[in-house]
Amino acid sequence: MEDWKISMLIMVLYLVIALIVGVMAGRGTNKASLEEFTTAGRGLGLFLTWFLMGGAIFSAFSFLGAPGWAFTRGAPSFYILAYLAFSLLPWYILGPKIGRIGRKFNLYSLVGFLQTRFRSKALGILVGFIAFFACIQYLATQLRGMAIIFNIMTEGRIAFWFGALVAYAIVVTYVATGGLRAAAWSDVFQGALMISVSWVVGIMIVKKMHGTTNEMFSKIAAADPDFLRIGVEGSTMSTTAFTSVILVSVIGFLMWPHMFARSYSSNAVTIKKTVIAYPLFALLIIPLLLAGFAAVGVVDVGAVGESDQILPYLITTFLSLPGWLYGLVGAAALAAAMSSADVITHSASMEFTDGVIKNMFPNLSDKVTLLIMRSAVVLIGALAYCIAVFGGQGVVALLLGAYGSIIQFTPGVLSALYWKRVTTKGVFIGIVVGFAVNFYFQIFASTTPFEIHPGLIGLIANTIVMVGISYMTKPDTSSVVDSYVNDPKKTKQIKDLSTTPETSIDTYQS
Numbered sequence: 001m002e003d004w005k006i007s008m009l010i011m012v013l014y015l016v017i018a019l020i021v022g023v024m025a026g027r028g029t030n031k032a033s034l035e036e037f038t039t040a041g042r043g044l045g046l047f048l049t050w051f052l053m054g055g056a057i058f059s060a061f062s063f064l065g066a067p068g069w070a071f072t073r074g075a076p077s078f079y080i081l082a083y084l085a086f087s088l089l090p091w092y093i094l095g096p097k098i099g100r101i102g103r104k105f106n107l108y109s110l111v112g113f114l115q116t117r118f119r120s121k122a123l124g125i126l127v128g129f130i131a132f133f134a135c136i137q138y139l140a141t142q143l144r145g146m147a148i149i150f151n152i153m154t155e156g157r158i159a160f161w162f163g164a165l166v167a168y169a170i171v172v173t174y175v176a177t178g179g180l181r182a183a184a185w186s187d188v189f190q191g192a193l194m195i196s197v198s199w200v201v202g203i204m205i206v207k208k209m210h211g212t213t214n215e216m217f218s219k220i221a222a223a224d225p226d227f228l229r230i231g232v233e234g235s236t237m238s239t240t241a242f243t244s245v246i247l248v249s250v251i252g253f254l255m256w257p258h259m260f261a262r263s264y265s266s267n268a269v270t271i272k273k274t275v276i277a278y279p280l281f282a283l284l285i286i287p288l289l290l291a292g293f294a295a296v297g298v299v300d301v302g303a304v305g306e307s308d309q310i311l312p313y314l315i316t317t318f319l320s321l322p323g324w325l326y327g328l329v330g331a332a333a334l335a336a337a338m339s340s341a342d343v344i345t346h347s348a349s350m351e352f353t354d355g356v357i358k359n360m361f362p363n364l365s366d367k368v369t370l371l372i373m374r375s376a377v378v379l380i381g382a383l384a385y386c387i388a389v390f391g392g393q394g395v396v397a398l399l400l401g402a403y404g405s406i407i408q409f410t411p412g413v414l415s416a417l418y419w420k421r422v423t424t425k426g427v428f429i430g431i432v433v434g435f436a437v438n439f440y441f442q443i444f445a446s447t448t449p450f451e452i453h454p455g456l457i458g459l460i461a462n463t464i465v466m467v468g469i470s471y472m473t474k475p476d477t478s479s480v481v482d483s484y485v486n487d488p489k490k491t492k493q494i495k496d497l498s499t500t501p502e503t504s505i506d507t508y509q510s
Contacts (some may be wrong), residue, residue, distance in 0.1 A: 022174025128355015159233020434462025
């Protein structure tokens with residue numbers, strides 16, 4: 001049997017298993033329950049939460065964008081390692097607090113978190129729209145990645161549009177039927193596959209092409225030393241651009257709606273354990289970056305086409321590995337893309353329904369709301385499919401573009417948790433300004449000042465505007481503000497100590 005046929009059979013088998021796992025995960029649960037669909041009953045343990053987290057982070061970007069950047073950009077691709085090392089750490093503190101608030105007010109979305117704190121329908125609609133479009137952009141990266149894998153691993157027999165369509169149909173099916181729980185169990189299967197395959201293939205490629213990593217990097221340094229440096233003449237990225245990309249990724253990471261869903265669906269202990277265990281999953285990216293570097297100076301950039309295609313090109317064309325192996329690589333890459341696509345689709349449907357639909361039609365029953373969420377899954381997938389097939393951006397560009405929008409929620413979320421003086425008008429106008437600035441530099445401007453990422457420029461403008469307007473307007477003093485800002489355990493301690501005759505509150509504070 002020809003290699004491409006073997007590869008296609010393995011990938012189709014993977015897709016069938018992924019669909020069965022996702023659909024079966026939703027069986028035995030109350031499918032009519034809004035809480036089950038949105039937060040899996042708020043009872044996910046460490047095992048599922050860890051795979052959900054890893055699956056959401058490692059996507060088509062890991063198997064396509066990361067090796068592509070290593071191949072064409074060199075040292076700047078290490079921004080991925082920097083951002084993965086630091087991005088989840090704040091969740092150790094923020095996650096349990098957001099989870100407590102979510103359980104107290106029965107929340108399941110980022111929109112609900114901000115709207116409950118600032119009591120503004122207009123803010124809810126704004127956040128719902130921005131989250132909706134950012135998620136579609138993120139989802140498009142996954143569909144585009146899956147289409148590339150199908151196309152190359154079958155030596156062009158599966159058309160780009162058809163590969164994306166098949167992947168879209170499968171993800172939409174199990175997310176619409178099983179919700180967060182279906183995404184979680186699918187990510188267990190997908191995560192195990194992509195971890196094992198990435199290490200085997202990455203090491204195999206380096207060994208086959210160079211022998212050792214030392215030899216590989218020595219050859220690259222001898223041919224073009226600036227390729228492995230940042231911010232010098234001849235390097236592919238300035239230090240400012242490199243730093244701003246890391247900052248946008250790290251700061252924006254926790255603002256993705258699916259991160260709030262993780263907080264709502266798990267308890268504080270599970271969240272903290274997930275943060276501690278997460279680096280084990282992050283190691284997945286190392287062999288994929290090495291595979292990209294292995295092609296430097298060996299493979300002609302023009303022969304590959306798009307840089308995102310370097311890993312499948314090495315496997316199918318340059319090294320001519322057996323069909324069963326690149327079938328496994330294709331399945332692993334599909335797993336990486338689908339494990340992100342499912343949670344993104346799920347989150348986008350919740351944000352759009354909670355932010356836009358429910359604010360326009362506030363008296364919807366849970367049954368109708370759930371039906372709208374499931375219908376939104378189909379709509380969101382269709383829009384992302386169009387961007388993936390007809391858009392011209394690469395995987396990394398699409399991803400960084402999505403981060404530029406989602407990072408604009410950061411000032412509002414952090415202020416909701418830690419600053420009582422912030423006001424609704426300040427947060428609302430700040431987000432509008434930040435999003436507009438980011439959008440302008442992404443779409444209309446050819447460059448940015450000092451090569452700073454557009455999202456970071458928008459974030460700076462957002463923060464300045466939010467703080468300024470908050471000091472010019474009257475803050476909310478309701479009990480909801482206290483529930484968000486104050487730690488209930490510490491508040492109780494203070495109250496108990498203040499009512500004890502021999503202990504004053506000053507003693508506690510000192």
